Amino acid sequence: MCLTGIASAQCIFDPAPACQIFSRTPVVFTGVVTRASYSATYQRGEGDDRWDYRDRIAHFTVEETLRGKLGPEVDVIATEILPTTFTLPNGSTNVKTMSDFDCNYRFKEGERYLVYAQFRKANDGTLEVPFNRTRPLADAADDLAFIHGLASAEAGGRIYGQAKQTKRDLSDGGNTKTVAPVTSAKVIAEGPSGKYETYTDDTGRYQLSGVEPGEYSVRLELPQELTSYPPRKIKVDEHGCAQLDFITEPDGRISGKVFDFAGQPAAKMRLDLALAEDKPDNPNPQTFWAYADEAGNYEFKSIPPGRYVLGIRLNAIRDCDFPYARAYYPNTADLSQAKILTLKTGEKITDNNFTLPQPLAARTIEGIVEWPDGRPVSHAMLNVMISDYAYGMGCGATQSDDMGRFSFTLFAGLSYWVNALTMTPDGKQTHSEPIDIPSQGDAKNLRLVITSPSGSCERCRFRYGPHKKKQ
Helix, strand or coil, X not given: CECXXXXXXXXXXXXXXXXXHHHHCCEEEEEEEXXXXXXXXXXXXXXXXXXXXXXXXEEEEEEEEEECCCCCEEEEEEEXXXXXXXXXXXXCEEEEECCCCCCECCCCCXXXXXXXXXXXXXXXXXXXXXXXXXXXXXXXXXXXXXXXXXXXXXXXXXXXXXXXXXXXXXXXXXXXXXXXXXXXCEEEEEECCEEEEEECXXXXXXXXXXXXXXXXXXXXXXXXXXXXXXXXXXXXXXXXXEECCEEEEEXXXXXXXXXXXXXXXXXXXXXXXXXXXXXXXXXXXXXXEEECCCCCEEEEEEECCEEEEEEECCCCCCCCCCXXXXXXXXXXXXXXXXXXXXXXXXXXXXXXXXXXXXXXXXXXXXXXXXXXXXXXXXXXXXXXXXXXXXXXXXXXXXXXXXXCEEEEEEECCCCEEEEEEEECCCCCEEEECCEEECCCCCEEEEEEEEEEECCCCHHHHHCCCHHHCCC
């Protein structure tokens, strides 16, 4: 049992600059590690939560205390969780590990450091150092220049940052890109100690200096075509700083109502918005999506300028029980007949009312999984893929019963393929080749024969519909 995922989630690096972390760290000093050692192994916890531990101890000779109170020597301690032996219900033993749990700085004996530390909960005078700006003294020139300059620094603190305009690019895998700085935008910081204003420069950067200590609400005034976060709270310390960046997006919007085939509002229906230039055979289509409310109203927000088509099932992110084929606004299954919505930067296009096609009827698929000699394969995994679309959307999985039989429900009007996966008696994966299921009619008495080694056929790997299967 490896619990790496749990452990990794606990390690957080604090990237705060020196002017911010210094005023918020109880102890800051420079020193040299004169001895590095480990404690004896000890245990904590009960039952399944019982683990072996040890402490990693870095013994420092303090050279200069920059913040807090320290004696000439101090220990910095990190607790490590070790691989731990445990007993299984059958009486045998195994080892559990929690990899990468240790989120504290690893000091090297004989190295000089600038250390940003806090007291341990034991309150015994020892310190701990999480991942922060602690670093070898040879790399700490900027930090030391700031710290030593505090005595002559002007009163107050500093708020600074940068404003950037971004957009999500559907043509590049849906990645978010920075497209330009936000220039000449007013930045306003308001709090009990007063109000401060400035403007972003040609690179989108801004700075407010001489800010009295306290908590401030900071906002960025933007033109109507852009949107960003609501005002954000930050705290400024005397001689400290607070970095606050603004990420903006085009405030384009497309809205309307969606109705079912009977003309009633389609509550909670998800709609997709795709680039009009996207091809139907794109194996990895990217879309924006929006959900209708209880009354069928929907709105796409923060949409960049471009030419779009609106519809349903325009990408693979769709529930398996979604009873509709692909359809485009206003009411067509043909991309060439779809209405193109041309959106300018920050434009609002309204009243795009979309009526869903008639829902697809359910149908039953049944069959058996067998070995080549006709013996049934019990508890084989059945994989089902929609093959009408280039992205080959997966549509769930089920298992055969004790007699190798399987049965599940699909929709008429969509084509599928199905195959089976199981383990051989010697513990190796093996599979059947896929069988195509046409778009109409119940498919009964299907026979999936386990004949091929490994767990994945070529078509299973690529999943791009019948035109991609191996000839």
